[in-house]
Amino acid sequence: xxxxxxMGGMHGFGPVEPEPNEPVFHADWEGRAFALNRAMGFTxxxxxxxxxxxxxxxxxxxxxxxxxxxxxxxxxxxxLLERGLIEPDELAAGRALRPGKxxxxxxxxxxxxxxxxxxxxxxxxxxxxxFKAGDRVRARNINxxxxxxxxxYARGRVGVVxxxxxxxxxxxxxVRGEGENPQWLYTVVFDGRELWGPEADPSTKVSIxxxxxxxxxxx
Amino acid sequence: xxxxxxxxxxxxxxxxxxxxxxxxxxxxESILTxxxxxxxxxxxxxxxAYETKxxxxxxxxxxxxxxxxxxxxxxxxxxxxxxxxxxxxxxxVSDHLVAVENTERLHNMIVCTLCSCYPWEVLGLPPxxxxxxxxRSRAVIDPRGVLRxxxxxxxxxxxxRVWDSTAETRFxxxxxxxxxxxxxxxxxxxxxxxxxxxxxxxxxxxxxxxxR
Numbered sequence: 001x002x003x004x005x006x007m008g009g010m011h012g013f014g015p016v017e018p019e020p021n022e023p024v025f026h027a028d029w030e031g032r033a034f035a036l037n038r039a040m041g042f043t044x045x046x047x048x049x050x051x052x053x054x055x056x057x058x059x060x061x062x063x064x065x066x067x068x069x070x071x072x073x074x075x076x077x078x079x080l081l082e083r084g085l086i087e088p089d090e091l092a093a094g095r096a097l098r099p100g101k102x103x104x105x106x107x108x109x110x111x112x113x114x115x116x117x118x119x120x121x122x123x124x125x126x127x128x129x130x131f132k133a134g135d136r137v138r139a140r141n142i143n144x145x146x147x148x149x150x151x152x153y154a155r156g157r158v159g160v161v162x163x164x165x166x167x168x169x170x171x172x173x174x175v176r177g178e179g180e181n182p183q184w185l186y187t188v189v190f191d192g193r194e195l196w197g198p199e200a201d202p203s204t205k206v207s208i209x210x211x212x213x214x215x216x217x218x219x
Numbered sequence: 220x221x222x223x224x225x226x227x228x229x230x231x232x233x234x235x236x237x238x239x240x241x242x243x244x245x246x247x248e249s250i251l252t253x254x255x256x257x258x259x260x261x262x263x264x265x266x267x268a269y270e271t272k273x274x275x276x277x278x279x280x281x282x283x284x285x286x287x288x289x290x291x292x293x294x295x296x297x298x299x300x301x302x303x304x305x306x307x308x309x310x311x312v313s314d315h316l317v318a319v320e321n322t323e324r325l326h327n328m329i330v331c332t333l334c335s336c337y338p339w340e341v342l343g344l345p346p347x348x349x350x351x352x353x354x355r356s357r358a359v360i361d362p363r364g365v366l367r368x369x370x371x372x373x374x375x376x377x378x379x380r381v382w383d384s385t386a387e388t389r390f391x392x393x394x395x396x397x398x399x400x401x402x403x404x405x406x407x408x409x410x411x412x413x414x415x416x417x418x419x420x421x422x423x424x425x426x427x428x429x430x431r
Contacts, residue, residue: 005333005334006332006333007332007333007352007355007356008330008332008333008355008356008358008359008360008383009332009356009359009360010352010356011356013351013352013353013356013357014353015353015368016348016351016353016354016357016365016368016369016420017348017351017353017368018346018348018368018369018415018420019346019347019348022346022347024269024270024274024343024344025266025270026347027241029240029241029244029245031266031270032244032245032248032262032266033244034265034266034269034344035261035262035263035265035266036244036247036248036251036257036262038265039251039256039257039258039261039262039265040251040256040257043256048387052333052334055334056334064352067240067347068335068347068350068351070240073240073243073244073247076247077243077247080247080251085254085256086247086250086251086254090250091243091246091247091250094242094245094246094249094250095246095249095250095253096249096250096253096254099254099255100253100254100255100256101254103256106255106256106257106258107257107258107261108258108261109258109260109261109264111261112261112264112265112268115261115265116265116268116273118312118313118314118339118340120313120314120315121314121315121386121387122314122315149333149385149386150385151332151333151383151385153332153359153360165315165386165388168386168387169387171386185386185388187388189380195359195360196360200360201361201362201363201379203375203376203377203378203379204362204363204378204379204380204381205378205379205380205381206359206380206381206383207380207381207382207383208383208385209383209384209385209386209388210385210386211386
């Protein structure tokens, strides 16, 4: 999806503003919004790709004007509504008006360690990797209207495969409802001038983590 | 200003002027709790874990150990997930942690242009600037300019490598060990490791910048 979340290379957002002694959460609600997202993620109703897509689908002006945990809150709310886990009248009332649906699992205090452990996204390969370290590859010029992890700034550009990272859950398929469809994952390095033109800083390189369907051999 | 700030805090604390967002989050938590989808006590524990247990002090331990122990450093570069697992943090680290080493010639910097991917298990939750548009947009097109925003000026002939975290691999920068730290133990070395130097937007403290 060519959304405003795909920000690499955009201008006009101003300087980076580090905050000395920044707290983990800036208000209580941020912590609650964070934990609600994590706890609902734990239910197994959706995975990390689907939560990311729910934030990317926010209207562009909302995405840009919302703080991080506001986006998390709005994304979670749309997932809950989409899946019929809550209804709009309940949001308006601020309380449940009907019983909940049965969930695959629920996060309890006894299982916190499971919720804190990060899962593995690597899966058994069903085909050998097409590319190897050193191969010159072009990021394909694809523009799917659905979730993808190939940033726009890399599309059509030629880079070099640096590492093969194993076979991983393919976000594009998960979000289209087509299952994990694992794909080989590569670190692909681009020269700054390939990405940004001959005027770019020649001492800079940028790498992306690219799934195999994003790439084609460049001879 | 002081009065104003006081008022501001007062309203937040006592809920007389709750923002739309606060109300929305509160409503969501009530609904999800009443429907039996979440347990508020589990939410408390999640928040507590990231406020008190999981943070950049973990990454600092990893970096300090790599500075002090060549064998550990070798393992960290080869497979950071395995190496960090051996340190026995309370929660399992990801299978996909990658440590990238700075040298005299090469400076590494981590970003996630598409969202906010960040190595939570070793650095905790990311700071606001890491998740915000200025950093995400500029890190890949103007990394030297971004570094200047952090007060960091690298030699012109240092190569800069920006890692855009576009998949589930997670990156941590292994900075160069500061000069003048011969004989320091891991705990002393860890006191030089800042969060930003593990993202690549900063450099470690120098020995004279910290109480030894």
